[in-house]
Amino acid sequence: MRISTKETTWMPIELCWKKIMTGALAVTLVTGSASAVLSSPVAVHAAALTASTPFLDVNAGHWAEKHIAKLYFQGIIDGYKNTADGTSTFKPEKSVSQQEAVLMALRFAGLIDQAPTNSLIIFDESFVVSEFFKSYIELAFKEGLLDREEEYALAKADTANAWGSKPASREWVTKLIVKAIGQQAVANQLQNAASPFQDASSISTRYKGFVNAAFQLGLVKGMTETTFEPAKTITRASLATLFSRAQSSYPVDYEGQQSGVVSDLTSTSLTVYNDGKETTYALDSNTVYFHFNSEKPITKDQLLEYGDISVIGKDGKALYVEVESDTQHTKTVAGTFDRYNATDKTFYVWIDNKAQLFTYDESLVVEDADGKTVAIDTIKRDAKVTIVQDTFRKESRTLKLTTAVAPNTTTISGMVQNLDKESITILQDGKNLVSKFLDKSVTVQIEGLPNTSVSDLIPKVDVVELSINANEQVVAIKVQNRQMNKITAAQIINRAQDDKLLTVVDSNGKNAQALYITDATKFVYNGETMTRNAAMILLSQFKSIDISYSHNNVIILEFVDKYKGELVTVNETDQQVTIKIPSGDLITVPYTRAYIDLKDKPSATLSDLKKGATVTLDLVYDQFLIFQIKIHTNVQYEIVSVDSVNKKLKVKTGTEAAFELSTTDIEILKTDGTKGAFSQFKAGDRVNASYAGSTLEKLQSVTTSSNG
Structure with missing residues (x-):
């Protein structure tokens, strides 16, 4: 443990927490362990690749990730180091004792250096505290963080557990922190106020005002949206969260940390303006970014230039960056x-x-x-x-x-005749050929087609407007005559002229179109763009495609082997299934002996297909024909246990006995629908499982067992 030796003059408690805290105050949250990490925060963090902390058990997406990261870089907390391989863990769910919580509160309040030394400290015989903590507990009594009479009474009422080593409860710690930031007056005012928590009757009278104050001040949010669970022991992650949230309302200055305005932002650096001075920090892949109004990490691209920011840095590098407001100055x-x-x-x-x-x-x-x-x-x-x-x-x-207008820029229009990487030639007014060099940063705009470039232009087809700068270079190209159309579930009925001309019909065998493949045609399969040569191989095999075209030219050709949508009808007489896909289009696909895949019903038949259900039609790739229909279902499970090694969950429902679910190769989402990770799952949580037929595709958390 690191103890600061800096001398501090006495000041009222409501001012002490504003003191500058030095790097010497970096200690473990749980101070009694000899295995605490005492190495440099910068050196340890260099090993972190995905999460914002160096701790192996605080993965990206952990509910307290932001708060643990912030206190870690401020040098207030550390973890446990594995001497064998040098890795470290935080043990976020480990409980914190009352004496450890007091020590952290004193450090947070900037009072730690006032602890008495070389003095005999005697407590009531029932008030048992480890020798190391005695001076700190005495200081807490002196400064009003603890009430001596109240804590002695609590110790006498529970002689089976030593007061110091007893795990601190959530309500007890809440009172401690509210006092540490000098807000007892707020707690007194809210003693009889209505509680936001449904289990308010379980909160002891002596703590009720403090819990109300902590909630109003934004320090606590409860174990769930409606419960506080006052008697539950505080964990390391929860205590870190409380200290971190307290800084939002009651800022503390730490060595290496400064707040200001972003005066310059580049891909590798960040400059902060504060009181007439500018400080530039280097940014790299180890820098972590957060927003004051969110628990989740953000990216560097989400930083607001000329906005308020807080930076924790060391040796000229930004370690932790937090956006402090959404106002641009x-x-x-x-x-x-x-x-x-x-x-x-x-x-x-x-x-x-x-x-x-x-x-x-x-x-x-x-x-x-x-x-x-x-x-x-x-x-x-x-x-x-x-x-x-x-x-x-x-x-x-x-x-x-x-x-408002590009200086010295003129425009001309005409049909594209020739183009290459350096120049373009157009036919102007139907009679004059005009050639221009292309600016290196030339932009191309084609309605209905994103991320376009010069290679997307079609000679002898596209009529364009060229914007030309003072150097006679084309800086922008806008196609004026494209009208994008699309045929979903198109069937190829004829190929000619060395695969440059396709004749296609829609899923009903109607709306025949003769379309040309050009050098600008894009080919897509499973969301990935493919080469023309690879596409020509698939073109000889696939019978179902989605095709986007303008005039009679193919712009995008996508190979399709399945469609997902809402079931509209099943025509057993004609053996056809019609679904409504997300775009709103209706497509009709035939079947002969389609297999119906439905979770927990291996003998499912066409009668299990209900109008309005979400289904996936798997197609025979070389025929426009259904070979399998997957019926989508959702099931809510309760997690019984978590196998972190094999990434498996043991789950149950109200009617099913517990069984194992493998989460390999499935999508995992948080409660808000954003991307999640396996580490978010805990025993007692509920999750929604989405199935396509009998295949598990997605798990989304419904509740979490802890959120600070």
């Missing part, structure tokens, strides 16, 4: 550009009939309406412009100047 004004002075780095803009002066430096971003960088000397007088300035500096800095 900028202001935007619009006007008409007048002139600029390159020598003085100033420009004038007419706003409300007044010429206003703006200064700028090398960091000014100058863009056109499409977001392309332009030079300020290319902006013409009287051009409409908008200016973005910051509001967090004493003297606002001009950040961005945007012109």
